[in-house]
Amino acid sequence: MPTRKRGDLPCANHPGLAPQVEAASCVTRCISSGPGKGASLIKLVGVNKHFGPHHVLKDINLEVPMGQKLVVIGPSGGGKSTLIRCINMLERPNSGHVVVDGVDLMAHRAPVAKIRQSVSMVFQQFNLYPHKTVLENITLAPIVVQGLPREKATESALTYLDRVGLRDKADQYPAQLSGGQQQRVAIARALNMHPKVMLFDEPTSALDPEMIQEVLDVIIGLANTGITMIVVTHEMGFAKEAADRVIFLDDGNIIEDGTPEHFFENPSQDRTKLFLSKILR
Ligand SMILES: Nc1ncnc2c1ncn2[C@@H]1O[C@H](COP(=O)(O)OP(=O)(O)O)[C@@H](O)[C@H]1O
Numbered sequence: 186m187p188t189r190k191r192g193d194l195p196c197a198n199h200p201g202l203a204p205q206v207e208a209a210s211c212v213t214r215c216i217s218s219g220p221g222k223g224a225s226l227i228k229l230v231g232v233n234k235h236f237g238p239h240h241v242l243k244d245i246n247l248e249v250p251m252g253q254k255l256v257v258i259g260p261s262g263g264g265k266s267t268l269i270r271c272i273n274m275l276e277r278p279n280s281g282h283v284v285v286d287g288v289d290l291m292a293h294r295a296p297v298a299k300i301r302q303s304v305s306m307v308f309q310q311f312n313l314y315p316h317k318t319v320l321e322n323i324t325l326a327p328i329v330v331q332g333l334p335r336e337k338a339t340e341s342a343l344t345y346l347d348r349v350g351l352r353d354k355a356d357q358y359p360a361q362l363s364g365g366q367q368q369r370v371a372i373a374r375a376l377n378m379h380p381k382v383m384l385f386d387e388p389t390s391a392l393d394p395e396m397i398q399e400v401l402d403v404i405i406g407l408a409n410t411g412i413t414m415i416v417v418t419h420e421m422g423f424a425k426e427a428a429d430r431v432i433f434l435d436d437g438n439i440i441e442d443g444t445p446e447h448f449f450e451n452p453s454q455d456r457t458k459l460f461l462s463k464i465l466r
């Protein structure tokens with residue numbers, strides 16, 4: 186698959202438009218009509234992010250269809266974390282549009298808090314509350330933020346703890362668990378918000394090597410449920426196994442965008458080849 190260039194693809198939401206019509210020019214139409222069948226769940230249009238003089242995201246255009254498993258790869262400092270943090274507005278871009286589930290989060294008075302509930306994020310550091318039990322960690326946000334009755338939040342928390350293989354740890358505290366187990370709890374916590382999208386920012390980078398696979402296995406299991414996922418990772422085996430699509434982000438630009446086969450076997454950019462030659466030694 187060739188690398189996508191700006192300007193040569195129509196908007197995926199409105200394929201009836203002439204091919205020369207760039208996706209970016211369709212944003213008003215997309216925002217007003219929202220995502221339909223087969224539409225993008227996430228759509229970034231002309232997104233720029235600066236930290237002071239540092240231009241960290243450079244005119245990013247990206248559409249993620251519902252159900253896609255997108256892996257983001259790239260060198261440290263290339264903007265990967267900033268990119269996914271912009272999707273739930275943990276970072277606000279300086280310009281552009283971030284459309285999630287048909288809502289432009291950059292619009293005046295956009296319901297950011299509401300949309301954020303459907304975009305769960307799992308961080309490198311698990312960020313569990315140390316003074317709360319596993320079950321309390323998982324039920325806190327559904328009860329406090331979503332207003333769910335405790336019994337309902339507990340019922341689904343136990344289902345997700347089952348899914349990550351930790352139901353027997355419900356009453357333990359994070360410090361009693363290994364790093365891998367804590368990250369699996371963090372995944373169950375994210376799932377218990379019943380999100381439409383799961384964002385993972387290097388979910389295994391802080392783990393001892395022997396714990397990486399147990400967390401990847403949980404994420405792979407999740408991928409098989411059909412949920413939309415964006416995963417920043419350096420785990421190339423995972424990318425090959427679980428991704429539908431890989432993008433390579435370097436210095437704030439998406440410089441490669443395609444299937445895992447394209448990315449690993451036939452990347453079009455020298456920069457990608459150089460990066461792969463370093464990490465796939
Ligand atoms: N809150 C911030 N304030 C200032 N600079 C930041 C901030 N967050 C990230 N950066 C800078 O933006 C660049 C991209 O960072 P990041 O998105 O974390 O990259 P990656 O996740 O690919 O390693 C880096 O140079 C980083 O130092």
Ligand SMILES: [Mg+2]
Pocket residue numbers: 265266267386387
């Ligand atoms: Mg990062």
